[in-house]
Amino acid sequence: MIRIKTAGIKSVPLIICKEKRKIMKKRFLWIMVAAGLLLLAGCGKKNTDGMSVSDTEAAEMEALDFDASDYVKLGDYKKLPVKYPVPTVTDEDVQSSISDLIDENTEYNQVERAILNGDYVSIDFTGTIDGKEFEGGSAEDYEFTMGEGEFLDDFESNLIGKSAGDTTTFKITFPDDYDDGSSEDSVAGKEAEFTVKINSVSEVVVPEYNDAFVASVTDYDTTAAYEDFLREDLMQTATTEAQTAAGEDALSQAIDNAKISGYPQELYDFCYNDTVDSYRSYAEMFGMDYEEFMSEFMSDEDLDEITKNWVNEIIVSKAIADKEGFAVTDQNYEENATALAEEYGYDSLDTFLEDYGKASVIASILREKTISFLYENAEVTEVSSDEYYGAEDLLDTESADTEAIIMEDTE
Numbered sequence: 001m002i003r004i005k006t007a008g009i010k011s012v013p014l015i016i017c018k019e020k021r022k023i024m025k026k027r028f029l030w031i032m033v034a035a036g037l038l039l040l041a042g043c044g045k046k047n048t049d050g051m052s053v054s055d056t057e058a059a060e061m062e063a064l065d066f067d068a069s070d071y072v073k074l075g076d077y078k079k080l081p082v083k084y085p086v087p088t089v090t091d092e093d094v095q096s097s098i099s100d101l102i103d104e105n106t107e108y109n110q111v112e113r114a115i116l117n118g119d120y121v122s123i124d125f126t127g128t129i130d131g132k133e134f135e136g137g138s139a140e141d142y143e144f145t146m147g148e149g150e151f152l153d154d155f156e157s158n159l160i161g162k163s164a165g166d167t168t169t170f171k172i173t174f175p176d177d178y179d180d181g182s183s184e185d186s187v188a189g190k191e192a193e194f195t196v197k198i199n200s201v202s203e204v205v206v207p208e209y210n211d212a213f214v215a216s217v218t219d220y221d222t223t224a225a226y227e228d229f230l231r232e233d234l235m236q237t238a239t240t241e242a243q244t245a246a247g248e249d250a251l252s253q254a255i256d257n258a259k260i261s262g263y264p265q266e267l268y269d270f271c272y273n274d275t276v277d278s279y280r281s282y283a284e285m286f287g288m289d290y291e292e293f294m295s296e297f298m299s300d301e302d303l304d305e306i307t308k309n310w311v312n313e314i315i316v317s318k319a320i321a322d323k324e325g326f327a328v329t330d331q332n333y334e335e336n337a338t339a340l341a342e343e344y345g346y347d348s349l350d351t352f353l354e355d356y357g358k359a360s361v362i363a364s365i366l367r368e369k370t371i372s373f374l375y376e377n378a379e380v381t382e383v384s385s386d387e388y389y390g391a392e393d394l395l396d397t398e399s400a401d402t403e404a405i406i407m408e409d410t411e
Contacts, residue, residue, distance in 0.1 A: 068319035071263055073259040076257045082247075084245075085242045106207065107205040109203045123142055125137075134185070135185075167198070171191055173189070176188055247378075251313065251317070274360055276303070313367060337365065340365060
């Protein structure tokens with residue numbers, strides 16, 4: 001049986017090794033940085049809470065039907081000073097894309113033999129300390145590659161030689177300096193007993209990167225041609241991202257310069273529900289319940305703040321669009337909505353609208369148009385990507401506060 005590994009995000013068990021936990025936490029934070037942009041664009045799949053789709057859509061469309069001038073007096077929004085991170089594409093960027101292609105085409109063949117280093121394994125496990133289960137010490141259908149250091153060495157070594165269907169029980173002692181992120185009830189230095197069931201063992205078959213492989217899985221005949229395409233595609237993406245970053249800076253300034261006197265309650269409700277839908281999607285993506293996700297990463301006050309930021313963005317964007325004549329109309333809606341659906345990987349506009357709702361799509365189009373307009377009319381100063389994205393270093397520090405990064409902003 002051949003099984004292709006699918007990309008996904010899983011929660012991080014406590015017994016993941018210390019360095020791996022740091023890497024996965026950093027990856028999580030960067031995912032949330034990217035997710036924050038989707039959140040502001042109204043990207044959560046809709047939860048109608050018992051209302052019909054038509055009733056929900058009607059209520060949401062009504063929320064966007066207001067006169068922005070009733071709620072805001074615009075300040076300066078043209079010729080705003082913004083920094084533009086000059087896009088670059090490095091050899092490492094190209095290699096990362098090549099690695100992604102190889103990963104996507106790596107085969108996982110289930111085998112009926114004992115586990116070896118390098119095998120891809122699925123396990124259920126339960127851990128106890130002094131006879132009691134502890135937080136982060138249990139998981140079901142957890143998949144990982146043996147020998148990559150994802151789990152503590154003592155944990156993995158006890159699985160070597162076991163086969164699918166086997167159950168084994170063993171004890172390990174957490175290192176004295178083990179960082180489980182908990183100031184209370186830390187497992188550092190404690191002995192734990194684990195019962196592990198081996199669900200499946202798969203041999204990993206990694207394709208060789210050469211002309212034949214590239215020709216079989218891409219539209220290019222050689223590695224050289226494919227890498228030329230990657231550089232061009234990566235540069236195009238980086239350029240769009242740089243322009244968007246500068247435009248978002250300008251939008252933030254435009255909001256700060258505006259005098260916002262209030263907002264329609266219907267608009268707040270729409271933005272609140274849109275925000276909740278987004279975080280439900282993120283929770284599902286991370287294999288967590290919504291309540292669990294929110295309790296760990298977000299407070300009610302945070303949710304309210306994010307909602308009001310989204311409200312302010314819509315009000316100011318709508319006011320600028322009305323004044324400058326680029327509002328989303330029936331005439332340009334379908335073209336823009338189709339382009340947005342393609343950007344998010346949808347083949348059908350109808351399916352895209354079923355998932356996200358017409359009002360959210362309109363709000364996203366309005367935001368993109370506003371960001372583009374503000375960028376085109378800004379005073380742009382070019383800076384290096386390293387200077388612009390200097391906050392990346394923050395994610396390398398163990399003291400980085402997760403909630404703070406999410407607000408500004410494993411496999």
